[in-house]
Amino acid sequence: MTRFFVTPEELQPNFIVLTGENAQHAKVLRLKNGEEVLVCDGQGQECLCAVSDVSQGQISLVVKSRRESESEAPVKVSVYMAFPKADKLEHVIQKATELGAYEIVAFPSARCVSKPDEKSIKKKLERWQKIAASAAEQSGRGRIPEVLVLDSYREALSRAAQADKALMFYENEQATTLRMAMEQGSAATISLLTGPEGGLEEKEVDMAREKGLQVCTLGKRILRCETAPLCALSAVMYACGEF
Helix, strand or coil, X not given: CCEEECCHHHCCCCEEEEEHHHHHHHHXXXXXXXXXXXXXXXXXXXXXXXXXXXXXXXXXXXXXXXXXXXXXXXXXXXXXXXXXXXXXXXXXXHHHHHHCCCEEEXXXXXXXCCCCCHHHHXXXXXXXXXXXXXXXXXXXXXXXXXXXXCCCHHHHHHXXXXXXXXXXXXXXXXXXXXXXXXXXXXXXXXXXXXXXXCCCCHHHHHHXXXXXXXXXXXXXXXXXXXXXXXXXXXXXXXXXCCC
């Protein structure tokens, strides 16, 4: 079923009007009176609607029912990724959204080659959020993950540590596997933190332990920085019964 995202304010109880890009998209799809569509507020609420009028520049809908999105995971998983080179973060945002991530958080660390400056970060954030929105629509999500940028590694640790289960992945860890960490009680919120191309420095790992993050391994092979967060997210979703 065709899915549209609107702001929470636009998700009215009885009637909804699609304008702008949504109206253009509806026109391309050649929606007709009586056809059903889903309209989501991007925060987990969605309405089953029927097209009532198609006019120039807008599509009018009648709300038939309202519900919590049926496609969202029962656990909120936040993906924390150190700034990678090139467009790798874009790839992670797209795929993490498809896999069900609650939010994607980027941050600087000691070995990051790419560290966007304040001037360029606003433009990049707009693009990253659009990538998340497009991926959410394509994959049938009811929520668009928020893409956030933090100013420091320390801030990333403090924020990630607030989750019920906060995990960091480090290539030199051998004792604790992700499976072991997931078996240590249930959690409503989970944070997954990974490093950049050059990995995390040992002192950064020590800082994470001090903040309360559990350091885990993702196996015997060293994964690329864009592979590790998606591997961890997939495994967590599987462990939570999503797959």
